[in-house]
Amino acid sequence: MFERTDLEELTAFEGKHPVVSLYLNLPSHLRATPDGYRARLKTLLRQVQDRASGADLSAIEQFFEAEFDWVGRSVAVFSGEADGLWRAHPFSVPLRSYVHVGEKPFIMPLADLMETYGSCVVALVNHQSMKLYHIQLGEISTSETISGDEVRNLSATGGSRQDGTVRGSSPSTHNREIVKANWRVFADALDGFARQSKATALLLAGSEETVVQFKEMLASQWRTRLHGMFTASMMTADKDIREQALAKLQEHQKAVQIELVDSIRAAAARAANGIVGAADTLEALHSGRVHTLALVEGLQTPGYRCTGCGFVTTVASDSCQFCGNTLAAIPNVAEYAVRQVVDQGGTVEFLEAGTPLDQVDGMAALLRY
Numbered sequence: 001m002f003e004r005t006d007l008e009e010l011t012a013f014e015g016k017h018p019v020v021s022l023y024l025n026l027p028s029h030l031r032a033t034p035d036g037y038r039a040r041l042k043t044l045l046r047q048v049q050d051r052a053s054g055a056d057l058s059a060i061e062q063f064f065e066a067e068f069d070w071v072g073r074s075v076a077v078f079s080g081e082a083d084g085l086w087r088a089h090p091f092s093v094p095l096r097s098y099v100h101v102g103e104k105p106f107i108m109p110l111a112d113l114m115e116t117y118g119s120c121v122v123a124l125v126n127h128q129s130m131k132l133y134h135i136q137l138g139e140i141s142t143s144e145t146i147s148g149d150e151v152r153n154l155s156a157t158g159g160s161r162q163d164g165t166v167r168g169s170s171p172s173t174h175n176r177e178i179v180k181a182n183w184r185v186f187a188d189a190l191d192g193f194a195r196q197s198k199a200t201a202l203l204l205a206g207s208e209e210t211v212v213q214f215k216e217m218l219a220s221q222w223r224t225r226l227h228g229m230f231t232a233s234m235m236t237a238d239k240d241i242r243e244q245a246l247a248k249l250q251e252h253q254k255a256v257q258i259e260l261v262d263s264i265r266a267a268a269a270r271a272a273n274g275i276v277g278a279a280d281t282l283e284a285l286h287s288g289r290v291h292t293l294a295l296v297e298g299l300q301t302p303g304y305r306c307t308g309c310g311f312v313t314t315v316a317s318d319s320c321q322f323c324g325n326t327l328a329a330i331p332n333v334a335e336y337a338v339r340q341v342v343d344q345g346g347t348v349e350f351l352e353a354g355t356p357l358d359q360v361d362g363m364a365a366l367l368r369y
């Protein structure tokens with residue numbers, strides 16, 4: 001399993017030659033036709049064939065032809081042959097397909113992956129038991145079941161409320177107290193389990209009514225890390241719990257990204273620290289002002305690059321607005337933008353198509369100042 005130490009190792013890597021970082025998503029609808037994956041791989045490698053070393057490209061091709069079993073939801077490969085770097089990590093969670101050539105391994109998508117799917121606890125709750133799952137990067141690593149006191153016939157006695165016979169000692173009130181006491185025990189157990197798992201995200205599962213009520217029993221730090229709720233029963237198979245959990249985590253990540261785009265747009269509208277659209281974002285990048293670059297995944301925007309200062313733009317012009325040198329046509333400004341942000345120590349958020357980012361050339365940024 002990919003660990004944080006693997007990420008740290010890649011971050012710390014210092015070589016003298018360019019490194020190829022390749023991410024390949026393996027969508028399940030293409031599972032039956034691995035040729036679809038291979039076609040995608042070829043397209044990615046072609047994008048960098050003029051910049052990557054032949055040794056790295058053939059090492060990657062060789063890996064996919066001879067070693068890789070095409071199992072899992074995605075794979076990340078890092079190759080810096082000249083400096084002895086080779087890493088290949090398959091994942092059970094999706095990654096956006098992307099290729100990058102740069103001085104250092106491009107690890108931002110992995111850092112995102114750790115943030116979204118790294119360590120999540122699912123608590124499946126009903127009135128008298130709770131099942132806890134620790135899901136690490138899409139795999140269930142541990143689970144345990146906690147049983148509370150037995151609740152008798154809660155649904156049968158629940159009806160007595162309507163006929164006005166409920167007293168402090170009635171069976172239904174008694175049962176509700178048992179449930180409450182059970183949930184208090186479960187909330188404590190959940191706290192201990194989640195701390196031990198170093199969980200950064202929590203999901204609740206059960207009947208709709210139960211999860212809504214149980215949520216109120218949680219310590220505030222887990223309520224703020226609650227990334228979603230879904231319907232399940234104690235009979236639900238582990239693999240279905242896992243699938244539903246991953247779908248919820250993905251949904252949560254998408255919501256966070258849409259929020260990012262919204263806040264960039266709001267800041268841009270106030271002429272504050274946000275900028276939208278390719279032309280303005282690229283200009284801000286050139287002056288080193290970009291903190292977070294939001295980019296639609298797979299964005300292909302042709303443009304120009306200054307032969308003098310390296311300024312990248314989508315706007316045709318006879319000479320560079322910064323240094324006066326001539327501009328040369330480039331196939332994709334997005335690729336240069338990512339490299340610039342990384343060199344400047346900023347971050348990149350890749351967004352799926354279908355967010356408000358599409359309306360602003362697929363490119364926007366949160367600025368440092």
Ligand SMILES: [Zn+2]
Pocket residue numbers: 306307308309310311320321322323324325
């Ligand atoms: Zn220039």
